[in-house]
Amino acid sequence: MxxxxxxxxxxxxxxxxxxxxxxxxxxxxxxxxxxxxxxxxxxxxxxxxxxxxxxxxxxxxxxxxxxxxxxxxxxxxxxxxxxxxxxxxxxxxxxxxxxxxxxxxxxxxxxxxxxxxxxxxxxxxxxxxxxxxxxxxxxxxxxxxxxxxxxxxxxxxxxxxxxxxxxxxxxxxxxxxxxxxxxxxxxxxxxxxxxxxxxxxxxxxxxxxxxxxxxxxxxxxxARKDDSGRLQMAIEHARSVGELDRIWTASRQVALHHAARERLADVMRERRGELASARSAAA
CATH class of the missing domain: 3.30.420.10 (Ribonuclease H-like superfamily/Ribonuclease H)
Structure with a gap:
């Protein structure tokens, strides 16, 4: 074979x-x-x-x-x-x-x-x-x-x-x-x-x-029992874009319903925006 x-x-x-x-x-x-x-x-x-x-x-x-x-x-x-x-x-x-x-x-x-x-x-x-x-x-x-x-x-x-x-x-x-x-x-x-x-x-x-x-x-x-709650908490407390990227990569390694993944993608975009604004304010 x-x-x-x-x-x-x-x-x-x-x-x-x-x-x-x-x-x-x-x-x-x-x-x-x-x-x-x-x-x-x-x-x-x-x-x-x-x-x-x-x-x-x-x-x-x-x-x-x-x-x-x-x-x-x-x-x-x-x-x-x-x-x-x-x-x-x-x-x-x-x-x-x-x-x-x-x-x-x-x-x-x-x-x-x-x-x-x-x-x-x-x-x-x-x-x-x-x-x-x-x-x-x-x-x-x-x-x-x-x-x-x-x-x-x-x-x-x-x-x-x-x-x-x-x-x-x-x-x-x-x-x-x-x-x-x-x-x-x-x-x-x-x-x-x-x-x-x-x-x-x-x-x-x-x-x-x-x-x-x-x-x-x-x-x-x-969908209410997957790992989305822990991932959302990690995203909301991420302190850098690099940390966000690592969390998103890790999300593919856990049980996650596709609807929860779409919701977390919105949370990711919002947190990226917050981090970008914080960098701009500090510059």
Whole structure:
């Protein structure tokens, strides 16, 4: 599987702009995230550490970008991912959809979930042949069934909140998106043979509807329990622009609802203005 790897780590605003520009005409990207949390898996319990983008395109070629959200603000990427004409290929999309919606206010508009596709294929095969047996739908299990080789998952449960990620963690993250387009092509071929394309597309769409409804209920409660109160206090007591910048960078490393982030951005602008006025008065 490692022969699919051709990745770069993006940790600067300039690098992110270049990546978005390079992939601007690509109609389909593989998408995955790695999250940093010490106490659970819900989007309200942690921060997005990595966003992985994979392309497998005749013009661009096959390559992957691993974006370190603790080092670069991923906000410019939301417009790219929010383009309804660009499909995001994901394995188990409820996870990514929930985290992007909670943290960035982005409901991914066009997704193909290879986990859903595989479950529908498995269901059809099992119906046709009860002896086919139950099969897991994890990405490594699907790869093993389709290609005869699974994925190494040793880094899946590793600590993603560390200041400097290990090279093995970055490689693991890149491989998860490197394999998704081959999986999508193979599942699409099997789905066409079984006449499952419309059913799979409908199931993928229903995930967004379900997540959207649950987040509306969840956000009323969880948005009041994130880290915005402590961050606002730190912003209001910051004594320099440099300190403000450090606080804003740190805000990407904690659980923070997108509405709270927008509110804190206003508080940041107000505090910057106050510090600028104080400097002018002292000059």
């Amino acid at each position: 490692k022969d699919l790897l051709r990745f770069e780590t993006i940790d600067s605003a300039a690098g992110l702009r270049q990546m978005i520009n390079r992939y601007r005409d690509v109609p389909s990207v593989a998408l995955d995230i790695e999250t940093a949390s010490n106490y659970g898996f819900g989007a309200w319990k942690g921060a997005i550490r990595l966003i992985q983008i994979g392309v497998d395109d005749p013009e661009v070629g096959r390559e992957q970008a691993v974006i370190d959200c603790f080092r670069v603000n991923p906000a410019p990427l939301m417009g790219f991912l929010g383009d309804p004409d660009r499909q995001a290929v994901i394995h188990h999309s409820p996870f990514e959809i929930e985290w992007f919606a909670f943290h960035h206010g982005l409901m991914l508009p066009n997704t193909l979930d290879t986990c859903i596709a595989w479950k529908e294929i498995h269901k059809a095969r099992l119906k046709a042949d009860p002896e086919y047996g139950k099969r897991p739908a994890t990405l490594t299990a699907v790869c093993d069934e389709l290609f005869g080789s699974g994925l190494a998952k040793e880094e899946q449960a590793s600590y993603w909140g560390r200041r400097d990620l290990l090279p093995s963690q970055i490689e693991y993250a890149a491989l998860d998106v490197a394999i998704l387009h081959p999986v999508a092509r193979e599942t699409a071929r099997i789905a066409e043979e079984l006449g499952l394309q419309e059913q799979i597309a409908s199931s993928c769409d229903s995930v967004r509807t379900r997540i959207s409804g649950s987040l509306k209920r969840l956000s009323k409660d969880r």
